[in-house]
Amino acid sequence: MSFVFYVVAALTLAGALSAVLLKNLVHCALAVSIAFAGLALFFLQLDAEFVGFAQFLVYVGAVAILVVFAILLTRGSETPKKTEIFSRTWLTGLAVAGAIFAVPAWAVLQAAPWMIHTTEKPAVTVQEIGNALMGRYVLPLEIVALLLTAALIGAVIVAMHEKEGRNS
Amino acid sequence: MISATPLAGYLLIAALLFAIGLAGALTRRNAILVLIGIELMLNAANLNLIAFWRFGEHPEALTGLMFAIFSIAVAAAEAAVGLGLVISIHRHLRTADLDQINRMKG
Incomplete structure (x- = not known):
């Protein structure tokens, strides 16, 4: 694990978290494009240059613009009213997401010592x-x-x- | 333990991203934010594919790479159709709030 990995991981996770949590939809679109860019950096770090640049073009370029257009066309950029930005059943959703995270995380940590690891660069x-x-x-x-x-x-x-x- | 195998680190990041995307898709009210959550989940799956391709046995077979490329293409098509649907729903119902779109409720 290099220093770059931790920096890119922090960037990506911060972008994803703020995309899910922020109130203003335009800020959410900006944060999610940061997360997409961080994932593209991950792909570049994993020696998949073609997929990394395709990710940059498709997600940071096209999908982010599409999301911004949809937000502006549905008047989502107006400051949200006092009503909650989260659904009424948000606690259930959070519990489901936590459980879904716990299962693969547990499996990965259990299997980590036996994991395949090819060192040479493809x-x-x-x-x-x-x-x-x-x-x-x-x-x-x-x-x-x-x-x-x-x-x-x-x-x-x-x-x-x-x-x-x-x-x- | 994790420092010995970089693959575990990437898989954990992907699981965390998937969970964040799922939480966003399940808890947010706005339909566009739900689509953003779905995109995050698809990207987490792509990170898994690339990580397994990079640290796997036969990277020269290009399987994980190709899967990720096709997955990106399908995700782009899904985003276009999904956002078109959101715009259409907003035109008919004047809202993108998923708690208010309950026309098909029995």
Whole structure:
């Protein structure tokens, strides 16, 4: 465990916690993009450069902008009223989340001494990733392309105005 | 113990992130914050995949890496459709508060 690991872990967890806890939704979007950036740094640290930069582009770039747009379009940026920002059943949710955390944490701590650990750095070039995507993983790639097209059309149709439907 | 195996540290961070995301998705009232919690959970799963790929037996097979790439693509599609749904619900009901959206309650 290096010093960098602890710094990035603190950054990521602080971003995630404040995204969940803050009151103003715009601040939440900012905090969650910090958490996404911290995860991208984790990927870079784990020698998965391609996935790290894809994470930067997709999450810190696209998803954060999308979240900000949704917040502004639903007037979520207005300062929340005196009503609670948490649901009425927040205690149950917190208990479930704590239990869900306890199980894998216990399992990881139990299994830590026997864990696999390959020390040598995997030398993966982007060319190899491209070859794998065009060779062994070409069918999943095509399915993802279809899914992204369907999601694009679906999101536009769902969020579109429905004036014609209301008039008829 | 943890310092001997970096994999355990990454797995613990991922479990913590997953729990934070789940707590956010279960306790927040605003629908957008619930989606943010779901995104955090998906990212925690991606961190697990990459960590197992890095410290696993055959990193040259690229399995965990590919899984993470496809997972990122699917998560992006999910975010787009989910936020479109939130905007549509807000247009119909004038609210994004999940405690007030109970039209389908029997």
